[in-house]
Amino acid sequence: MDFGLSDEQRHLRESAREFLTNECSPAYVRKTMADEAGAARELYAAVANLGWNGLIVPERYGGSGMGMLDMAVLLTETGYAAMPGPFLFSSALAASALAHGGSDEIKERWLGALAAGTIIGTVAISERNDSLNPAEMVTSARREGAGWVLSGTKMFVPYAHAAAFIVVVARTGPSPADIGLFVVKTGAPGVRIRMLHGLDLTRRVCALDLDAVVVTSGAELSGGAALYARLLDIGAVAIAADSLGGMDRALEMAVEYSKVREQFGKPIGSFQALKHAAAEIVAELEPARALLWYAAYAQDAGTPDAPRAAAMAKALLCSIYTRGTDRAVLMHGGIGFTWDHDIHLWFKRARFNESFLGSPVYHRERVAALGGY
């Protein structure tokens, strides 16, 4: 029985914390927020040297061949730092899609460059109807000759405007299980990308219009609906990990503020209401931390409860993050409401996390269904 992080994972955590403290300060985050593309390309390229971009890419294709628990450790740190840019979407999501479903040719073509930090990949899953249910997917892939023609609109595609390729999830036939995933080059004819104006400027999302986009049969990933389901689970764990680190940071900020801000002749942290507000977050967050570790491990180990654990992690951690950052802003008083104070960065990231790839209500329903309720 050895439940927790290995020595290597602890080391990864510590070195990531150190690196991001130096290279991804709130000032850097704000600079990226103000940048039009907001893709933090220099940071993305810099972390390639640390092996982050290819963390889960197989070694054969230039990566480190590590697992979701290692990635979760890393994403907890990037969440803590409010790291802006496409890292999670490229190196966890897009990389996973290709690693698990790509042909050798696709992997050769894209994974090396992704691991090296020279290109970004992303995934296009959501549509206008706020449904992740394969039965309700509208974007279609129609067979034509030896290839496919993709049509439809994908929403909330992270960093499509900065990506070299997009993994597009589309319907290939009339039944719910007819799902295909296709690697689409962003420069291809018929691809139109429009950045959406979002609340969280550390994560940019786009609308993606596919107007009869032609792809070869080689562009299709193998796995279909099963790969899609797995991708959603990986996304759930990834976002949950970011939420864990983000909540750690937001709580830390609120607690530190409460130690220095004085009112009524005392630090406000000496008042029970604030103590209890902080303690309640800890009491929820610590068990959730262990659950997140399990959910990430379950992805690697392929346990039968892996999908259920992923849904639990997403639902639990995103809920804690939104409620907790609400509370963290409140604990800061008036200053927490300003643009110039940093707490709203995490507050908005929490909202993004809850919205992206399924709300807590959605994931709780999945937990119920998977639990045979």
Add this chain to the structure above:
Amino acid sequence: MDLEFRPEEEQFRKKLRQWLEENVPLSGLRGADPNATRDKAAIEKARAWQRRLYDGGYVALAWPKKYGGQELDPVRQSIVNEEMVRARAPGLVGGMGISMLGPTLISWGSDEQKRRYLPKILTAEEIWCQGYSEPGAGSDLAALRTRAEIVGDEFVINGQKVWTSGAHYADMMFCLVRTDPEAPKHRGISYVLVDMRSPGITVRPLIQMTGAHNFNEVFFDNVRVPRENLVGKLNEGWLVANATLFHERNMLGSTTTSQQSMARLIALARSVHRNGRPLTADPVFRQRLVDLEMRVEAMKYHMLRQLTDQVRGRNPGIEAMINKLAGTELNHDIATAAMEAMGDCAMLARGEEEAMDRAFWPYEWMFSLGLMIGGGTSHIQKNIIAERGLKMPKSR
């Protein structure tokens, strides 16, 4: 990350499971009403059950061998905790001695005290109760006023304790008393061992809202206690008591109870129909069930994490401070959901034939609230987490 137990641990579990299957029915305590006051006969059976467990090698596994333990790692003890809940085995009547006094004596007791008291703690030959809280000293335990004056080679104790679980059948009490009323409150306290048969001790039952009698008031009227029954140094009892509390906090409870409760709640929800369908199919109640289930799962892994840290010798951090708060609130929330699931049947009490689910939940709902209070209320736990964990400034 490795969730597997070692082969010898699985062997141990298998053997224990079989042992419990054979021995629990012989205890004569199975199916005992948790609400019933323990009478003499029940106490003797409880003592015998603990003795049986001890002889089987299933009590205080982590204790040093020289004091009757086996120096086994925390994983073994956690397997015992888990399997006992799973088998719905009767608890240890001498639990207070095993988990609280025993470790205290091991760290702070004199050799004579260890020799005199430890063996009988393990066999339940002596059952202990805890004399801490007083009417004026609950959350603020250090404000205690039960006075112990030194007269010759004895302490003479006058005062009152309250919420003393098991005082009506205990043989001995470990007790916090004020030995220096002039000193600042934390510094004038001593830790003494009191024979419950001493002249001058009166035990009066306190009935809980459940109707059960578990705890008591205990009055001391010139009770004489030998000087050598002092544990640790005079006026340093607070340090001794805190060390025990720290140890107690690190005793990882089993989450099996929560898991069993959760399973029972789901079964109840399946059986209750509302608007033509089971409550498990109700969209709102479903979400609530999942919320509880996620917390149960999270606590399960949270305990495994701490167990691993203990085995690896890592110092517990803030994560260890939330156990009582999170665990007790979770159990009460599960029971509350069950009461709400039962609709108007939630009005019914134990013994009423029309009651649902064999009237398990009313007692559980009330008792689980009691557990949020005892051992430091949820509010106190939050203060501890904030002050000792997050280092937020003290109010005083």
